Amino acid sequence: MASPLFQKDSCRTFVGTLPGLLVCAVLPSFAAESGFPAPRPAYGIYFGDPLPWLSEAEQQQFQLGFQVFEKNWGPSDGAGDHFNAESCVSCHRDPLPGGSGSRDDSFILLQPAGTRPRKLSRLFRDETGSVRQLPPPGGVFRRRTPALFGLGLIEVIPAGQIAARASLQPEGMRGRPVWIDGRLGRFGAKANVPDLEEFTEDALHTELGIPTEVIATRLRVDGSLQNLLQYLRGLAPPSPRPSWDPDSRGARLFQMLECSVCHVPEYRIRLETASTKNEEVVIRPYTDLLVHRMGAARSDLSDAPDIRADEFRTAPLWGLASVGPPYLHDGAARSLTDAILMHGGEAQHSADQFKALSAEEKEALLEFLRSL
């Protein structure tokens, strides 16, 4: 379903081909000289802020959605007896509501089960209302609670632009788009979720334990679901730190080590909203949204029959140092250095090049990553 915040059908982009990339690269200076307005950066003031161009009505709905996000769900709300958390915010909270999770119990647990893994519940509410922990079985895999900032803008990057990126990537580092019933997968560790509505409904059901029929008959009817979606779509991306400098030594190393092949720095998208009126905005998520093979050591589960166990979506790096540690899809990395060194498969040579850097160069690159 198209986002009410953005008219996806009317979105166009400059960046679809290599010439387009080049045009885009020179556009800012050309624009500055020619008097055309530069693209608007799409940040909030701080984590958890709404997109800066939301109208007053949209901001009000954003606030209503936040109330749904922070709400504790229980039996009186229709929540079932198996769940992982009582509210969205109890996991999505670092560094602020809407963020990632760092607690052990904010990780999603998955178990192999045929062609698709099964998500496990770690909590059980008995008939007296008491909640107890369910001990996890052996052989489970962990997925980290992702930060939600900026996902609304990731949702509206034109699918063609993302898919075309793969053909620009060199052999050996060539990712691939994940298609689900003709829709491009953008969300989740395996890029197997096409839009925020499906992402949200799945989370309400599997994480909060709300039955699908309750979502359909109660949350859709009373507007809670739509308000929650407006909140998620309205969350502004993290703004880079003042120290962020795309011309810094660290930024150049990021390119030299070919990190930017997969962690694509920038997209420019045209938004048609009540307040943006076909305006171009720039976002810097540092991801190509494609899946890449990350090596046997990083394998976990296949989330769908056509997604391999060692394939993972390139994680966005915006806000990196504030939404982690831990890092990587399973939180296995306790530091940025660990996260880089754990890159295998298509990224192995980048990790090897990082190892070969001097201490000074490593620190320059890490400082750049911390500034995103």
Place this chain on the structure above:
Amino acid sequence: MTMNHTLHARMLTTLLVGIAAVAPCLGGQSAPSKSKSSNFAIITNWGDDTCSLVSVESVEKTREAEQISVIKVGAKPYDVKVESGGRFAYVTCSGADFISVIDLQANLEDQKGRIRIGQGPRDLVLSPDEKRIVVANSGEDTISVVDRASGQQLYTVPVGNIPYGVGLARDGKLAVITLWGSNQVALVELGETAGRVLKHIPVGNLPYTVGIAASGDLALVTCFGSHRVDVIDLQSMSLLSPSVEVGKSPWGLAISDDGASALVANFYAGSASFLQIAPTEKNALSPHRSPVSEVARVDLASELKEQSSPAAGPVQAARHRAKNSSISSDGLVALMTDLSRNKVMVLDMKSRKLRGEISVGHAPYGIAFIPKR
């Protein structure tokens, strides 16, 4: 560090050596007398794993000042408290699960003195006799009680869902803990070797910080999601009404030493709420007449716009994210951290005007005046 900063750091060190020379020995003392705030304060920079030392007087002449020195600590430093002698600061490192101990005389962290506690430590508080430290471990639903002299954790107490804020009352025997995940406050009895939860009190949504009024009878709790401060009568262990409506998303709270006022940092509003705490007779609190009220609310962007010097050029409006605050012992000055601009704002508590700003590290979270004797 620039040459000026290095010089300032040496001057500060010398000054603090002088202060420390007359400071009482650590531990083993009876309850210390109330110390006066010095001109100096310490701030935790969550975003770059450091603490900043600042001079409050530095804004008297220039309105815009810089930190004096920077001290490296553990990952994601969150809260800070300073013992009354002004020599040691204790910093919860929320990304590293320990307390960093900073020797302010030496201007560096004593890495061997790191105190291991629970996961995701957030707020901490020193007991009135300063023999103990109590910390909220947001990552494992407990609080840690630490012996300050030995630097060892004595025990933990399971308290409830995602503890964040800590306050102590009854001579350190009652802990008031905000439970962010369940919208409650836990009242915890602290013994010598163990503690137990006495009661859970429902409060507003996403309670972050708790402050204890000087009388020890009242706890004030910022409810981030409900945009209000809740007030708890610690004698009857019950919520008082009405709650105090403040600005959007109140996060940090500081109460003056005389217990008569409080300052609330309203995060998404970019404003500060000044609260008055009316004196009450012991055991005479009425459940329906809270003695706490908001007497003023200051928009920080307007303050800056009014007071910017012409040479500074136009000031960008409404870009503040006020996180935390601390009030000097004499009640005249307050400091408030601004996460979006990486500054500490110096506020005059009487006029409620901004005196100036000090640039610090990235994402200044915790703040505390450094006492002097």
